[in-house]
Amino acid sequence: MSIPVIEARRLSKLFPVKGGFLGRSAGVVRAVDDVSFTIDQGQTLGLVGESGCGKTTTSKLVLGLEEPTGGSIRFEGKDLQELDAAGRRHYRKSVQAVFQDPFASLNPRMRVGAIIAEPLVTNESLPDADVRKRIAQLLELTGLPERAATLFPHEFSGGQRQRIAIARALALSPRLIVLDEPVSALDVSIRAQILNLLRDLQAQLGLSYLFIAHDLAAVAHMSHTIAVMYLGRLVESGEAGALSRAPKHPYTQALFSAALPSHPDERREEIILPGEVPSPLRPPSGCRFHPRCPQAMARCSTEEPQLRPLEGSFVACHLYD
């Protein structure tokens, strides 16, 4: 087995909440709590869960935009905390991101060529001719016309802007790209273009992806492995096909049963969860899902289930103890 590109071990991120009299601490939000996963080279990890489950915080930890309060992230086998300045620079170059809204993520005052070249200019001292060559290469790779380099972002449609954002992410030849809802702001007829492009680039360049999205069918389509989060905890992870066909954790089951059908004849057994996701400031005791779980038992409210291997995947649920 080769070394995974990213390995997160027992990762935690706590945010202190200030409030009340004179900014006294009002508690902590465990945005990410004891989460472990690996992403191998050329593979995609799909991260799913509802708002507030910690997906975005996890992606920020991976991008190095937040420091973990516990646990570690290893990049190509090396712990990020132990990297020297040169190592950290290398890491920042190797891990890039593409965000949801290509209207917000591109500077409207910069020409597309400059946008794509910016990471190159700030990170590497290349001669102008090489930068221009690289821009042309990146434009071609992402299916944009060469003359795009001289235009401004407003001259492009949403799908093309997302291609520009992808070209910029590719500029430094990264190992991993964090894709945070990369198609949800795009028109339906454009989404397939971008998903296909991402899969082609992965095959061509051996990229790894951390793919975050609400659309479960898109996640299942793009991912090799899927990890499901609920209130900061990982409740299940496993091979994408197996997990989406036969989810094991009651939350995953409810989540996938709530996914919309792709055909009117498709009738899934629907598990409608009562209530809503509780506040992460006061997560329920024991298993955090127990107040909404249709199969909750007595011990679920007292004892927190640990992530355990089960038939090739990992599940944190007392049902399988």
Next chain:
Amino acid sequence: MSPLLEIRNLGVHYITARGARVNRAVDEVSLSLDAGETLGIVGESGSGKTTLALSLLRLLPTAARIVSGEVIFEGRDLLTLSDKEMRKVRGQRIAMILQDPLASLNPLFTIGNQVAEPLRVHEHASRKSAWARARELLRSVKIPAPEARVKEYPHQMSGGMRQRIVGAIGISCEPRLLIADEPTTSLDLTIQAQYLNLLRELQRAHGLALIFITHNLGIVAKMCDRVAVMYAGRMVEAGPVKEIFDAPAHPYTRALLESIPRMGDSRRRLTAIDGQPPDLAALPTGCAFHPRCPDVMERCREEAPPDVTVSPAHFGRCWLAVHAEPSRKA
């Protein structure tokens, strides 16, 4: 029996200040809806689906002009009603749920006040009876502890709860038609499932007709009896949901269905639609979809295709459908 709603040849244009640019936001749209039926109107941004819905309620922005057509609802043409008569239709006979519940609720008024308001206005209910009814309505949309919630403000609710409150306001005067414009796009998946089921329950309980405006074919598959597909302001196909999913007559519909990832066939390459939706101010000649159409023919570039009956309740607007026999399999 005549349908509850019948739209005939509706055209809505957006006109700029000096009349220099005309956008045909809705063009030659005809469709009908029976009582208790659910219709999905699908399309991408700029396809005219929201303009179509707003013109039913005559809530169009000032730049918009209804240039042709009739909207017959319960036997009357809504486009010819006086403003006063129209106000009685809105909220009382036709209600609408918008995408963002926070924008549809007034942050300065209590929930009870806002749910009771249509009852006070339309049914001249007393404050006491309107508030009692408001509590009942909140219970029917499954808001826990409605007695306490009526006194609270929108910011104290979660997104799912707010959307259910908007639903409660929508059904407060027992309308015959509820128009939901992307009602669940701002909701999480499990909350979306709760909400869609709630809408279905309300529909059954009150015999409501529903129009879903959405870009999401999954919602159409789950909720709708019939679907109308819009592209660049025109209705390109309409018919029973199952028939359209099984045998779409228009290449755009077919391409949309094939471009969506499906659970369970992850290795299949998605069929992408080339290009992008056209600018309404500079529509292509002939069929508006022709520059992106995989089956484009010479005729498509010059002449707009007519409405073709594919099967009794299924219409397509494509030259292919004109040439093919009705039972053509896509």
